[in-house]
Amino acid sequence: MFIDWLTGLTNLLGYSSLIFLIIGMAIGLFVGVLPGIGGTTALVLLTPLTFSLDPIQALALTGGMMGSGPMGGAVTAILLNTPGSTSSAVTCLDGYPLAQQGKAGLAIGAAASANALGGFVGVLSVLAIIPVASTMIMLFGPPEFFLLAILGLVLVASTAKTNRLRALVSAAVGVALVTIGYNDVVGAARFTLGIEYLWDGIPMPVALIGVFAIAEMANLTVKGGAVAKADAPVRITGIGEGLKATLTHWPTLLRGSLIGTVIGAVPGVGGTVASFLSYGATVQASKNPENFGKGDIRGVIAPESAINAKDGSMLIPTLALGIPGSAEMAVFMSILILHGMQPGPLMLMNNQVEIYTLIWALFTSCVAASLIGLFLARPLAGLTRVNVQVLAPIVIAIALTGAYAINLQIQDVVLAAAFGLLGYLMIQYRYPRIPLVIAMVLGSIAERSYHQSMMMSGGDFLVHLQRPISAFLILSILISLMLPHLRSLRLAIGAVANTSSRGQDK
Amino acid sequence: MTIFGRPAHEYALSAFWVVASAAYVGIATTYPPAARALPVLVGSIVFILALVDLVAMTYTPIGQRLSTWINPNAAKQDIGAGTPSDASFGRRALALGCVGAFVLLMMLVGVTLAIAGYLTLSLCVLGDWSVPKAFLVGLCTAAFCYLLFAVALQVRLYEGVLLSLSGL
Numbered sequence: 001m002f003i004d005w006l007t008g009l010t011n012l013l014g015y016s017s018l019i020f021l022i023i024g025m026a027i028g029l030f031v032g033v034l035p036g037i038g039g040t041t042a043l044v045l046l047t048p049l050t051f052s053l054d055p056i057q058a059l060a061l062t063g064g065m066m067g068s069g070p071m072g073g074a075v076t077a078i079l080l081n082t083p084g085s086t087s088s089a090v091t092c093l094d095g096y097p098l099a100q101q102g103k104a105g106l107a108i109g110a111a112a113s114a115n116a117l118g119g120f121v122g123v124l125s126v127l128a129i130i131p132v133a134s135t136m137i138m139l140f141g142p143p144e145f146f147l148l149a150i151l152g153l154v155l156v157a158s159t160a161k162t163n164r165l166r167a168l169v170s171a172a173v174g175v176a177l178v179t180i181g182y183n184d185v186v187g188a189a190r191f192t193l194g195i196e197y198l199w200d201g202i203p204m205p206v207a208l209i210g211v212f213a214i215a216e217m218a219n220l221t222v223k224g225g226a227v228a229k230a231d232a233p234v235r236i237t238g239i240g241e242g243l244k245a246t247l248t249h250w251p252t253l254l255r256g257s258l259i260g261t262v263i264g265a266v267p268g269v270g271g272t273v274a275s276f277l278s279y280g281a282t283v284q285a286s287k288n289p290e291n292f293g294k295g296d297i298r299g300v301i302a303p304e305s306a307i308n309a310k311d312g313s314m315l316i317p318t319l320a321l322g323i324p325g326s327a328e329m330a331v332f333m334s335i336l337i338l339h340g341m342q343p344g345p346l347m348l349m350n351n352q353v354e355i356y357t358l359i360w361a362l363f364t365s366c367v368a369a370s371l372i373g374l375f376l377a378r379p380l381a382g383l384t385r386v387n388v389q390v391l392a393p394i395v396i397a398i399a400l401t402g403a404y405a406i407n408l409q410i411q412d413v414v415l416a417a418a419f420g421l422l423g424y425l426m427i428q429y430r431y432p433r434i435p436l437v438i439a440m441v442l443g444s445i446a447e448r449s450y451h452q453s454m455m456m457s458g459g460d461f462l463v464h465l466q467r468p469i470s471a472f473l474i475l476s477i478l479i480s481l482m483l484p485h486l487r488s489l490r491l492a493i494g495a496v497a498n499t500s501s502r503g504q505d506k
Numbered sequence: 507m508t509i510f511g512r513p514a515h516e517y518a519l520s521a522f523w524v525v526a527s528a529a530y531v532g533i534a535t536t537y538p539p540a541a542r543a544l545p546v547l548v549g550s551i552v553f554i555l556a557l558v559d560l561v562a563m564t565y566t567p568i569g570q571r572l573s574t575w576i577n578p579n580a581a582k583q584d585i586g587a588g589t590p591s592d593a594s595f596g597r598r599a600l601a602l603g604c605v606g607a608f609v610l611l612m613m614l615v616g617v618t619l620a621i622a623g624y625l626t627l628s629l630c631v632l633g634d635w636s637v638p639k640a641f642l643v644g645l646c647t648a649a650f651c652y653l654l655f656a657v658a659l660q661v662r663l664y665e666g667v668l669l670s671l672s673g674l
Binding site: 163164165166168169172173175176179183186187188190191214218221222387389390392393394396397398400401402404405408410413414417420421424425426428429431443446447450451 | 516518519520523527530533534537538540541543544545548549551552555556558559562573576597598601602604605606608609612613617621624625628629632633643647648651654655659661662663664
């Protein structure tokens with residue numbers, strides 16, 4: 001095993017592999033910065049380019065792209081409140097308020113270091129887990145997926161700061177939107193209103209472009225000025241402080257990385273759930289949860305560490321079982337097959353060198369992309385000072401063209417604009433938008449897993465309570481539901497105790 | 507006009523959710539049992555929550571008590587807050603109208619020409635730029651998008667209904 005591990009590293013350090021790794025990283029960073037053009041689309045576009053490459057070069061190219069994408073996504077999430085991908089949406093919650101306060105450098109520094117260290121933990125976990133991967137993945141069946149999705153939905157609401165009720169409405173609307181289209185599990189087309197285009201459902205990247213990129217830019221256009229508030233410091237500083245903050249908040253980093261690693265290894269769940277669960281867990285573990293959503297640096301570290309840790313562990317089900325953990329992994333699997341590798345238990349035996357080359361490529365690219373992100377932080381942070389009357393139409397033009405490029409359908413552009421209007425109204429009426437997007441991902445997982453569990457058990461709902469991991473998930477759901485009320489009770493008791501002690505002092 | 511102490515337009519989105527979710531549940535009930543299970547549940551949840559939100563928004567004793575109970579950790583001034591923007595309706599309509607015009611242009615004349623047109627329109631109308639300067643920025647952005655999508659990413663950009671019909 002150690003020899004394969006070293007051979008993998010030597011392969012990557014070859015002249016041609018390094019060039020393809022750098023090209024992949026450049027594409028990943030660039031695509032990550034562009035709102036809506038996620039890693040999946042970029043991988044699809046890269047697939048034909050890998051035909052002429054040998055397997056090692058192809059793995060260096062794709063690994064480089066996958067490892068560096070999250071850093072690009074974090075940059076736009078922090079600077080423009082427009083995540084490059086769904087999983088970066090959570091970074092907006094605290095990253096953007098930091099940028100508005102003129103602390104974009106601090107946020108980017110923290111995101112870059114959390115990305116690199118999270119990626120390191122993720123890669124270590126793949127190395128440790130691959131030998132025992134199959135047994136671990138078997139712990140999660142449809143009932144556990146269903147409960148995991150419900151836990152995610154509950155966390156969506158419990159992390160909302162100002163209006164939990166509206167967060168719940170947004171989340172429920174997100175689940176409702178995901179029911180549009182043909183559902184192969186229930187065998188029916190729903191809410192298509194006779195429109196053929198809607199049979200495929202609402203494409204997630206299109207909704208994301210509308211709700212974030214278009215809505216945010218329209219809102220900025222109305223307000224005028226620049227993203228950073230006028231009284232924010234002009235000089236972009238604090239990148240080093242961002243690095244320091246990541247190390248200071250090491251429990252947040254470690255928690256995020258572990259959550260990312262575990263969630264990434266569960267097929268079909270993906271980075272959005274990982275980043276949101278990590279953020280939710282950090283808010284709940286915090287002694288001052290009221291700071292989140294207003295520019296707390298832990299709100300950047302938690303999701304970013306989870307996103308990159310997940311990238312490594314997402315390879316586990318793909319490589320060990322041949323089950324793609326996400327759409328991105330499904331495309332990646334097709335690239336592996338194109339190059340004569342068959343993902344699954346056989347690949348673990350026959351293609352160890354290629355697996356380790358890929359792991360090294362992922363690790364190198366996420367660390368290198370974070371370093372590049374740090375160097376580019378100053379010029380990129382300057383974006384927050386550009387007049388929005390110029391910035392907004394350019395971003396909208398690129399974003400809507402990106403919406404078209406996803407499926408080459410002009411209807412996607414109309415849908416993105418409609419979601420833009422919805423997102424703008426949500427900003428105006430103070431409905432949080434992130435629960436809507438997260439719920440669109442979780443809603444489809446919940447419905448599919450629920451029906452699969454019911455089919456498995458012959459309609460017995462108790463199937464959700466039969467395994468220890470289910471009990472753990474149910475307990476987590478109950479705690480998440482009760483926590484805000486328990487916290488307010490604790491504050492009330494604390495206030496009463498303080499008043500009585502003051503009374504005694506007098 | 508105010509309703510229970512709050513301007514009527516501030517209830518708009520919550521009222522929209524109530525009506526839309528009722529229609530959604532109405533349509534869902536026509537589907538077979540397996541297909542309607544989740545939609546009916548979720549639609550009913552949106553209906554109830556949006557209705558509660560409407561009540562919680564009112565400046566009535568019940569409304570205020572309800573919103574404090576729902577958001578135990580929220581600051582008083584945040585509870586039930588409505589529209590924060592003080593921008594004029596005209597400016598909002600212009601900003602959204604420009605995006606609408608861009609989508610329409612895209613459908614008619616294709617992506618590249620629409621970008622040049624949209625940038626010119628937006629910079630002139632919302633940014634008070636001169637037409638030649640705005641047009642130049644529009645052309646540069648269109649060229650950038652063309653190079654990025656059509657050349658680098660090999661995406662066949664939409665040509666628009668008018669150009670397709672004219673056979674150019």
